[in-house]
Amino acid sequence: MTEHRGDIIDRRGLLQCVGWAGTGALYLMSGGVASSVSLDAALAATPRHGKVKPFTFLQISDSHIGFDKPANPNARATFVEAVEKVKALPVKPDFILHTGDITHLSKDSEFADADDIIRSAGLPVFHVPGEHDMLDEGAGKAYLARYGKGTRGLGWYSFDHDGVHFVALNNVSNLKAGGMAHLGSDQIAWLKRDLAGLASSTPIVVFAHIPLWTVYAEWGWGTDDSLQALTSLRRFGSVTVLNGHIHQVIQKVEGNISFHSARSTAYPQPAPGAAPSPGPLKVPTEQLHSVLGIRTGTVVTGRDGIALIDTTLA
Amino acid sequence: MLHRCLKSLSLRTVFPAMAIMLSLGAPAYFSLQAAAVASPAKARMLTVQIKNFAFVPAVVTVTPGTTVTWINTDEDPHTVTATNKSFHSAAIDTSGRYTFTFRKAGDFAYFCSLHPHMTGKVIVKA
Numbered sequence: 417m418t419e420h421r422g423d424i425i426d427r428r429g430l431l432q433c434v435g436w437a438g439t440g441a442l443y444l445m446s447g448g449v450a451s452s453v454s455l456d457a458a459l460a461a462t463p464r465h466g467k468v469k470p471f472t473f474l475q476i477s478d479s480h481i482g483f484d485k486p487a488n489p490n491a492r493a494t495f496v497e498a499v500e501k502v503k504a505l506p507v508k509p510d511f512i513l514h515t516g517d518i519t520h521l522s523k524d525s526e527f528a529d530a531d532d533i534i535r536s537a538g539l540p541v542f543h544v545p546g547e548h549d550m551l552d553e554g555a556g557k558a559y560l561a562r563y564g565k566g567t568r569g570l571g572w573y574s575f576d577h578d579g580v581h582f583v584a585l586n587n588v589s590n591l592k593a594g595g596m597a598h599l600g601s602d603q604i605a606w607l608k609r610d611l612a613g614l615a616s617s618t619p620i621v622v623f624a625h626i627p628l629w630t631v632y633a634e635w636g637w638g639t640d641d642s643l644q645a646l647t648s649l650r651r652f653g654s655v656t657v658l659n660g661h662i663h664q665v666i667q668k669v670e671g672n673i674s675f676h677s678a679r680s681t682a683y684p685q686p687a688p689g690a691a692p693s694p695g696p697l698k699v700p701t702e703q704l705h706s707v708l709g710i711r712t713g714t715v716v717t718g719r720d721g722i723a724l725i726d727t728t729l730a
Numbered sequence: 731m732l733h734r735c736l737k738s739l740s741l742r743t744v745f746p747a748m749a750i751m752l753s754l755g756a757p758a759y760f761s762l763q764a765a766a767v768a769s770p771a772k773a774r775m776l777t778v779q780i781k782n783f784a785f786v787p788a789v790v791t792v793t794p795g796t797t798v799t800w801i802n803t804d805e806d807p808h809t810v811t812a813t814n815k816s817f818h819s820a821a822i823d824t825s826g827r828y829t830f831t832f833r834k835a836g837d838f839a840y841f842c843s844l845h846p847h848m849t850g851k852v853i854v855k856a
Contacts, residue, residue: 485805485824521807521821547844551807551821593813593841594849635783636847693782696805 468579468619468717474502474509474539475623475711475724477660478680480548481530482520487696488704491520491682495533497729498681498710502537509712510577512539515660515678516546516588516625522558531562545571546625546661547588556589572603574610580715580722581614583607585624587639597626597639604641608648619654619715619722626661629668629675632688637662649673656713656722662694664707665726676724679709706730777801778850780808780822780842785850794854797831808848813839 476498483491502512512534519526527549534541543563550556560571567573567584574583585607587597599607611620622628628645630638639645649655655673663680664687683696684707691697699707709728716723774795779786780802792798800810802822810828811818816838819828832838832854842848 487805521823548807551809551844553820591843591846593811593839593846595846634847636845693784693804695783 468715470715470717471578472507472509472712472714473577474505474512475515475658475678475713476502476512476534476681477515477678477711478517478546478663478682479514479530479534480517480520480680480682481533482523482526483682483696485683485696487683487698492529492533494705494708494729495530495681497705498708499533499537501710501727501729502539505712509539512537512541513582513584513623513658514541514543515623515658516544517548517660517680517682518543518546518559520548522549522552524558527558527562542575542582542584542623543571544584544624545586545588547591550588568606569602572606578715580619580621581611583610583620583622585622585628585645587624587626587628587642592640595640596630596633596636597624597642599639599641599645601641604644604648607645611648611652614652616651617653619656620649620652621656621658621713621722622649623658625659627659627666627675627677628657629670631662631666631677635688635694637688637694646670646673654721656724658711658713662688663697665709676711678711679707679726679728681708681710681729684708775799779803780810780848783808783842783845783848785840785842785848788850789853790851791853791855792832794833794835794856795831796854797829798852799827799829801825801827807844808842809844810840810850811843813841818843 479495480491481495488494514534518530545556545559549559552558556570564571570589571586572584574581585599585603587599590600591598626639627637628639628642650671653672657673657675659677660680662677663683663685664677665679666677668675684699685694686697706728709726711724711726714723775797776790776792778790778798778800780800781804783804790798800822802808802824805824807821807823809819809821817830822828832852835854835856838852838854840850
């Protein structure tokens with residue numbers, strides 16, 4: 417991505433970047449302006465919607481700490497490797513977005529372990545829950561105790577960073593029989609209010625665990641009430657929607673809204689419909705690192721696209 | 731303990747299954763299930779597999795008092811959650827089980843609250 421010349425990343429360039437295969441997600445918002453925000457500070461601050469400054473950020477997803485099945489007997493080790501990769505980046509990202517399934521079974525010990533690992537990067541981290549993070553008896557109590565401070569409802573929130581508006585959504589709670597992921601009317605109403613004061617030229621990044629577009633309904637890979645959320649987003653010139661959950665890179669562009677699912681750091685899942693179930697996909701051990709990864713995002717001044725680069729752990 | 735179990739369940743049809751299970755060191759629980767399978771007319775226990783993100787079989791019909799056991803054979807955790815909230819499991823991890831006894835007649839639709847496209851039904855009638 418650093419090979420992309422200067423700030424002339426247009427939509428085509430962006431899509432080319434996006435087509436890149438890699439692991440892990442890092443969002444780079446151009447130029448290395450290293451301002452950082454904490455969630456509390458971001459939520460407390462008066463919204464400022466100013467000029468976009470270049471910076472980068474990182475997306476990491478589906479670490480599934482606690483997973484030890486044949487598809488990856490040591491998901492902890494590959495998460496550590498992913499974070500090491502973040503530390504080694506030539507341009508330090510301003511912060512990390514973790515798009516859920518931090519843990520495999522919502523255990524306190526798993527959350528604590530994941531937290532220790534990701535904090536070693538020395539960057540602010542913003543979380544959204546995956547369904548694996550809310551399967552404790554309290555239906556998310558453990559997650560919210562750790563990450564819910566200062567958030568709304570069941571963990572949703574927004575913040576601004578150098579002219580870009582970031583929105584964190586929870587679409588894994590209160591799921592309905594026969595349905596897919598779900599946002600719920602409270603969260604959709606909040607989103608509408610949250611966006612109301614923003615100029616349409618404000619770049620928007622939405623992040624949530626499960627895809628906000630229907631990738632494959634038979635496996636529940638979509639959000640049944642996402643259309644209502646997207647309605648509030650359509651007036652913006654640049655909307656980037658980031659998710660995890662399906663452990664593979666898939667994109668879709670719909671008008672000014674682009675959708676991007678990221679790789680996991682734990683194990684891959686089959687392409688839509690390519691297996692009897694969406695369960696963990698066992699690949700030959702020597703291939704595992706080539707199907708895990710992170711993602712960087714680069715925000716470029718004066719341009720409405722955000723360049724995403726997926727990098728594998730190989 | 732095992733000796734007493736054997737004594738109380740020393741039915742000719744059940745014994746061979748018991749013997750196999752015991753030789754493998756399986757708990758007596760399994761042998762009781764084997765007993766139930768061996769005499770379906772008196773079946774009061776039934777097993778539903780959770781496999782490939784599906785409940786198998788998805789629809790079962792049982793008599794009141796039947797205990798249904800769900801066994802998860804997937805690498806992903808699942809739940810058994812009644813649509814009307816009358817029963818629900820905790821997350822069932824790989825090889826984990828959840829058991830519920832249906833005492834009243836009726837149709838009980840359920841789903842996995844983590845993967846809600848997974849649905850099933852227990853029909854209880856006398």
